[in-house]
Amino acid sequence: MNPTDAGSPVPTLDDxxxxAGVSKSTASRALSRPDLVAPATIARVHDAAVGLGFEPSRVARALAHGRTGLIALVVPTLENSFFTPIINGAQARAAEAGAQLTVAVHGADDHAALARLARQVDGFLITAPRGDDDTLRAACRLVPTVLIDREVPGLPSVSADVAHAFGEVIGHLAAAGHRRIAYLGGPHGSWQSLRRSEAVHRAALGRSELTVLGPVPATFTAGVESAGAVVDSGATAVVPYATSVALGLMSALERRGVSVPGDVLISAERxxxxALGMRRAPAIDVDGERLGRVAAGQLVERIERRGGGEGAATRLPVAVRLPAG
Known part of the structure; x- marks a missing residue:
């Protein structure tokens, strides 16, 4: 009876x-390292495998090529919801390539932890908004690596061009007649926060009075705690660093009797x-899943060709909704 018939055992490499009339080790080499086996033998083993419905283990194939089949996505924290869609996208792309994604919570400056992790995986996807350049270069020397939402000259990276989107929003608000605009900046030392700050300053120059508040962490609480400073600034429009900050700010302003979006317009995710019925406010949407997918795809390619640390920066466009009027 054919081993693949219903109710029969799953075919093995021994089968x-x-x-094929060869040893188990020869069959294994024919499937995983065909360059070491005679063409006639490869054909017999291949025909036998197809006839039996045998599929080699992904892990076994990876190990045969000196790999683990694992990719590590390194994040500084799991408290920031920004990382969730990135993880989802990277996991989906890794699975398509026959790899398994594991998530590790480490700071980019914890080189000892990254070195231990590097011995267990084929490559890193690193999200390090505040890691210094030299630290990230050291991490990239451990295994093939792609940075996510962070750029370091000479290192491969994929980031969302949020700074450009923030500049668009500030320009739109100024054109709409907002003469006092507040920008709630992100965490101290954040690469993205620095780029966004530069973009909003350029967009507001000569058009509106810009008040920069912060730095603040990307949390709801930070938005609540910023309400007093926003009111004192006299701003009629606010562009927060993150949606979690925007939600906290909205809540606190409403409790103070400030109408949102009547008295103050606050930008956030579409x-x-x-959901809040605030379609008059500009929306900035980062496609986190695409960010994760593209970065994981680049890493898979680097692992396949055993790429080193050198690489280019890829910036993905960010969708912006600018309401009329």
């Missing part, structure tokens, strides 16, 4: 070897604004 393939017996049908889905959040639409």
């Amino acid at each position: 393939v070897a017996r049908r 889905a959040v604004l639409d």
Whole structure:
């Protein structure tokens, strides 16, 4: 009876070897390292495997090529929801390549932890908004690595061009007549926060009075605690660093009797604004899943060709909704 018939055992490498008339080790080499086996033998083993419905283990194939089949996505924290869609996208792309994604919570400056992790995986996807350049270069020398939402000259990276989107929003608000605009900046030392700050300053120059508040962490609480400073600034529009900050700010302003979006217009993600019925506010949408997918795809390619640390920066466009009027 054919081993693949219903109710029969799953075919093994031993079954393939017996049908092909070769040893188990030869069958294994024919499937995983065909460059070491004679063409006629490869053909017999292949035909036997197809006839039995045998599929080599992904892990076994990876190990045969000196790999673990694992990719590590390194994040500084799991408290920031920004990383969730990135993880989802990277996991989906890794699975398509026959790899398994594992998530590790480490600071980029914890080189000892990254060195231990490097011995267990084939490559890193590193999100390090505040790691210094030299630290990240050291991490990239451990295994093939792609940075996510962070750029270091000479290192491969994929980031969302949020700074450009923030500049668009500030320009739109100024054109709409907002003469006092507040920008709630992100965490101290954040690469993205620095780029966004530069972009909003350029966009507001000569058009509106810009008040920069912060730095603040990307949390709801930070938004609540910023309400007093926003009111004191006299701003009629606010562009927060993150949606979690925007939600905290909205809540605190409403409790103070400040109408949102009547008295103050606050930018956030499209889905959040639409759910709150605030379609007059500009929306900035970072496609985190795409960010994760593209970065993981680049890492898979680097692992396949055993790429080193050198690489280019890829910036993905960010969707912006600018309401009329």
